Amino acid sequence: MSLALEILVSLLLLAGGGFMLLGSWGLVRLPDFYTRLHAPTKATTLGMAGLLLASMIYFSVSEARLSVHELLITLFLLLTAPVSAHMLAKTALHHRVKVVDRTQGKPLIDCAEARRPPSSS
Amino acid sequence: MLSTVIWIVSAMLAAALVMNLVRLLRGPDLSDRILALDTLYINSIGLILLFGLYRGTTLYFEAAMLIAMLGFVSTAALCKYLLRGDIIE
Amino acid sequence: MKTGGLSRWLPLPLQTAVLVVVWLLLNNSMAPGQILLGVVLAWLVSLLVAPLQEGPIRVRRFRLAGKYLLRLLKDIVVANFDVAARILRSRRHLKPGFVAVPLDIRGDLPVSLLANTVSLTPGTVSAELSSDRCWLYVHALHLEDDTVLIKVIKERYEQPLREIFEC
Numbered sequence: 001m002s003l004a005l006e007i008l009v010s011l012l013l014l015a016g017g018g019f020m021l022l023g024s025w026g027l028v029r030l031p032d033f034y035t036r037l038h039a040p041t042k043a044t045t046l047g048m049a050g051l052l053l054a055s056m057i058y059f060s061v062s063e064a065r066l067s068v069h070e071l072l073i074t075l076f077l078l079l080t081a082p083v084s085a086h087m088l089a090k091t092a093l094h095h096r097v098k099v100v101d102r103t104q105g106k107p108l109i110d111c112a113e114a115r116r117p118p119s120s121s
Numbered sequence: 122m123l124s125t126v127i128w129i130v131s132a133m134l135a136a137a138l139v140m141n142l143v144r145l146l147r148g149p150d151l152s153d154r155i156l157a158l159d160t161l162y163i164n165s166i167g168l169i170l171l172f173g174l175y176r177g178t179t180l181y182f183e184a185a186m187l188i189a190m191l192g193f194v195s196t197a198a199l200c201k202y203l204l205r206g207d208i209i210e
Numbered sequence: 211m212k213t214g215g216l217s218r219w220l221p222l223p224l225q226t227a228v229l230v231v232v233w234l235l236l237n238n239s240m241a242p243g244q245i246l247l248g249v250v251l252a253w254l255v256s257l258l259v260a261p262l263q264e265g266p267i268r269v270r271r272f273r274l275a276g277k278y279l280l281r282l283l284k285d286i287v288v289a290n291f292d293v294a295a296r297i298l299r300s301r302r303h304l305k306p307g308f309v310a311v312p313l314d315i316r317g318d319l320p321v322s323l324l325a326n327t328v329s330l331t332p333g334t335v336s337a338e339l340s341s342d343r344c345w346l347y348v349h350a351l352h353l354e355d356d357t358v359l360i361k362v363i364k365e366r367y368e369q370p371l372r373e374i375f376e377c
Contacts, residue, residue, distance in 0.1 A: 081330070087196070
């Protein structure tokens with residue numbers, strides 16, 4: 001494996017690991033549930049994409065044939081991350097999870113929970 | 122060089138797992154705990170992939186794929202249970 | 211429903227093609243045997259699930275769909291850096307908020323695609339859809355101005371989706 005490729009794989013791995021660490025850091029640090037929801041759905045997904053890309057390049061070079069099945073996990077995570085985020089947000093609305101005081105548009109929470117248009121509130 | 126980087130990234134992911142565990146134990150609401158579990162499984166997929174890179178084998182790919190699928194289904198099932206009180210309607 | 215010969219024997223052409231590609235990715239090979247097996251399996255699965263589908267998916271403009279996908283990938287990376295920066299900064303800077311976005315598109319698939327796009331890209335997560343499917347409730351991590359956010363979502367993501375599905 002050439003040095004340039006090794007550096008590329010290492011950089012991708014470090015970027016991926018960094019994003020996943022940031023996602024989990026956000027999960028611990030952000031103030032309320034809805035803001036915490038953003039960290040794992042976005043940062044962790046991109047982190048996984050970085051790790052999978054690194055693994056794809058590494059195995060394509062070391063086994064001397066194109067290795068693309070990691071793409072499948074990336075695609076799967078890209079498809080499922082927004083769906084699980086949406087379901088978690090629905091659950092939180094249903095359970096009236098507390099929001100931080102400075103959240104804007106608080107009256108919308110009740111409308112969203114009742115699934116009615118915002119004008120009738 | 123690559124093996125050093127793999128060790129560093131493994132340490133990062135292990136730290137991420139500990140943070141998820143903190144949120145899982147502390148989470149004031151059930152939805153926080155589900156979110157922590159969701160992040161936990163994605164981080165563990167990353168750890169498995171790194172182990173595959175370290176050993177130089179693609180054998181662990183199937184394990185990662187299965188965790189991804191089962192993890193999503195279990196998150197969806199838990200949310201559905203909390204929303205409706207039932208999983209299969 | 212009028213069934214021509216093709217739609218009877220190949221009810222879901224787009225989904226069948228996707229299944230073949232997924233099978234080849236899963237096996238990580240382009241061997242002729244795998245391609246044959248993938249085609250047969252995808253065809254059988256599409257015959258089995260066709261009765262569950264409510265009418266076929268009609269993508270009218272494939273080139274626009276490709277352009278939308280590429281822009282989406284770029285936006286995902288940009289939005290990720292944005293969210294990462296906001297996580298690292300002090301939490302006092304954060305101004306979270308809920309927004310109701312009026313929807314002009316109709317149909318299950320376009321609306322769910324828009325909701326998923328909104329969840330993945332501009333620092334927002336779609337939370338709930340009103341039961342008349344005219345409003346999408348969105349939570350933003352950092353909300354400066356709600357009219358700007360609504361405009362971005364409508365012009366950057368909803369408009370191309372409307373053109374792709376022509377609804």
